[in-house]
Amino acid sequence: MHTSRWTIGAIVAFVGLASCGPTNGDGHSDTAAAARAAHAAGDSRAMQARAVWEAQLDTLDMRLGALDSAVRTLSASSAESTGRHETRAEAQTRFAEARDSFKRVELAIEYYTPSAGRELNGPALPEVEDGEGPEVVLEPTGFQVVEEMLFDDEAQEIAPALVEETATLRVIASRAHTMLAAQAVTDDRVWDAVSLEIARIMALGVPGFDSPVAGHSLREAASALEGVAATLNVYRTDDGSWRTLDTLVRGARAALETTTSREAFDHFDFLVRHANPVAHEIRARRVALGIGLPTERRAFRLEAASLLDSAAFDVLAFAPVDATPGTPAQVQIGERLFADTRLSGDGRRACTSCHLVERGFTDGLRVNRTRAGAPLLRNTPTVLNSALQVGSFTDLRVTYLEDQITAVIENVDEMHGHLEESARVLSADTAMRRQLHEAFRGTAMANDTVVTGAQVRHALATYIRSLTTMNSPMDRALRGDTTALSAEQRAGFNVFVGKGKCATCHFLPLTNGTVPPMYQKTEVEVIGVPTAPVVAKGRIDPDEGRFRITRSAPHRFAFRTPSLRNVAITAPYMHNGVYRTLESVVDFYNRGGGAGIGIALEYQTLPPDTLGLTPKEQRELVAFLGALTDTSRVGRR
Structure with missing residues (x-):
């Protein structure tokens, strides 16, 4: 395998310019005049960084060519050929070399040509173009598709498709090279790309x-x-100030090279002692050089050094573009409204009727009841940390919290009210009207005479966003207070990230399905949830999930990947509340989801194989999930 000199500059990677304010999807900023000016002026070191990237893209092209040649040789060999095993092994080696080359330039591809990044390295799953109709299903391309064909021992007769996919890889990589050459490259964005790549390494x-x-x-x-x-190396100074980062990078690489087994790897130790310090020292080098930051808003704050920082996330990045930060007065009145039955049509229900504070803002029921007493369709989810995702409801049928609030209040089976009618009723309450007037004084929503539906909705959304906190025992431990986790919980963390593969869907540190490091999309998954908590001969729950919205086959039985924060206090689990304990949930996943209990689904996204977790590992995993509890923002006044 190819090995490169381990210089400090080589330890940061590239992320997508889609994070850099409004773009056209390929990293081209709408502020075209500024981009052209920056390109013309050219930050000299940034231009050197781009030269490094272009050289790495040349290497990637060469290695993709070698992979293509090996794959064609494999395709030409017969299944019975005595040399087929060696030919397959050669193709796997060429694949690994090409992937390593991609990883060295991933930072630039993802930052400046995100569409090419998705095509080169997206999941090997069909993707539905939401809003385009059920017939628009995009088949996956890229490294992960090739990987499945080359490394899956059960793959049959895949040679022609493998040749086609490998050829497609070369085309996409060439397009990324061309697109990158047209981009304005400046110092602030080079360092932003580096920060995002460290986040990508940690979370993905x-x-x-x-x-x-x-x-x-x-x-x-x-x-x-x-x-x-390699990217940072062009910014190196000779005053000795880079020694700390050099040491941290060497340590991080040494940790990664101690084993090739993710099951044996100490993920907790790597994040705490290596990755997080590297992220913070990179910020220190940028600040020391006097290099600023881009100005746009995104979920992973530009000023944050690491995803693990306590203030790493901006909840308003998940809100409508015209949303404003809530004031303490607006939060307080939103909390009052959350418990106010006047928001319902008959004056008998409030948000707290289903979202009980003492149960982590759930209700403890498998499913709640409609106003008429019939079972509701789905389990009541917690609203804790619900602001840190793109889309609401388990089928993602609305985008923002504000839309969810309207939908719940006006749902005939839930509250059967109307925002404007509720506002009219609240206007008759002199004290409430006065408090809302004071809370919104001087804002665009101010109204001197009546309560408005917009005020009610904003206050509720502001309150729910205030229920966001990143200070669980896991968070404190990952920031360096290693005593915050017990030995069993720490072992469970390593199961969660390693053998259990939980973190490949419940991404760290949010533990929900919103994809890092850009956090622009929340995933839905098909896992095969049964109607009853059985371990064999299971029957799929008839709720078809997101399919009810998109009518696209890959979304049949697909549901949003929820946050696992506070999961220990929000039973029961799954969209239908079928599992009452975390132990039963872990057992379901350990068996391979629905496929492991006899449910055959065409588009199950959860790997169908057993995880092979031992009883001890399952106990450790459950113990770790308890370390995600943080109710520090609950019940405050």
């Missing part, structure tokens, strides 16, 4: 999100670090 790379079959995630994370280092 090391957990194995994009190497699910070959299991090369640790080695590839080292290659991504090498790409970061």
Whole structure:
């Protein structure tokens, strides 16, 4: 395998310019005049960084060519050929080399050409173009598709398709090279790309999100670090100030090279002692050089050093573009409204009727009841940390909290009210009207005479966003207070990220399905939830999930990947509340989801194989899930 000199600059990787304010989807900022000016002026070191990237893209092209040649040789050999095993092994080696080359330039591809990044390295699953109709289903392309064909021992007669996919890889990589050459590259964005790549390594790379079959995630994370280092190397000064970062990078790489087994790897130790310090020292180098930050808003704050920082996330990045930060007065009145039955049509229900504070803002029921007493369709989810996702409801049928509030209040089976009618009723309450008037004084929603539906909705959304906190025992431990986790919980964390593969869907640190590091999309998954908590001969729950919205086959029985924060206090589980304990949920996943209990689904996205977790590992995993509890924002006045 190819090995490169381990220079400090090589330890940061690239992320998508889609994070850099309004773009056209390929990293081209709408502020075209500014981009052209920056391109013309050219930050000299940034231009050197781009030269490094272009050289790495040349290497990627060469290695893709070698992969293409090996795959064609494999395709030409017969299934009975005595040399077929060796030919397949050669193709796997060429694949691994090409992937390593991609990882070294991943930072630039993802930042400046995100559409090419998705095509080169997206999940090997069909993607539905939401809003385009049920017939618009995009088949996957890229490295992960090739990986499944090359490394899945059960794959049959895949040679022609493998040749086609490998050829497609070369075309996409060439397009990325062309697109990158047209981009304005400036110092602030180079360092932003580096920060995002470290986040990607922590949340996607090391957990194995994009190497699910070959299991090369640790080695590839080292290659991504090498790409970061090569980028930063052009900014190096000779005053000795880079020694700390050099030491941290060497330590991070050494940790990744101690084993190729994700099951044996100490993920907790790597994040705490290596990845997080690297992220903070990179910020320190940027600040020391006097390099600023881009100005746009995104979920992972530009000023944050690491995803693990206590203030790493901006909840308003998940809100409508005209949303404003809530004031303490607006939060307080939103909390009052959350418990106010006047929001319902008959004056008998409030939000707290289903979202009980003492149960982690759930109700403890498998499903609640309609106003008429019939069972509701789905389990009541918690609203804790619900602001940190793109889309609401388990089928993602609305985008923002504000829309969810309207939908629940006006749902005939839930509250059967109307925002404007509720506002009219509240206007008759002199004290309430006065408090709302004071809370919105001087804002665009101010109204001196009456309560408005917009005020009610904004206050409720502001209150729910205030129920966001990142200070669970897991958070404190990952920031360095290692005593916050017991030995069993720490072992469970490593199961969660490693053998259990939980973090490949419940992404760290949010533990929901909103994809890092850009957090622009929340995933839905088909896991095969049964109607009853059986371990064999299961029957799929008839609720078809997101399919009811999109009518696209890959979305049949698909549901939003929820946050696991506070999961220990929000039983029962799944969209239908079928499992009453975390132990039963872990057992379901350990068996391979629905496929493991006899439910055959065409589009199950959860790997159908057993995880092979021992009883001890299952107990450790459940113990870790308890370390995600944080109710510090609950019940405050």
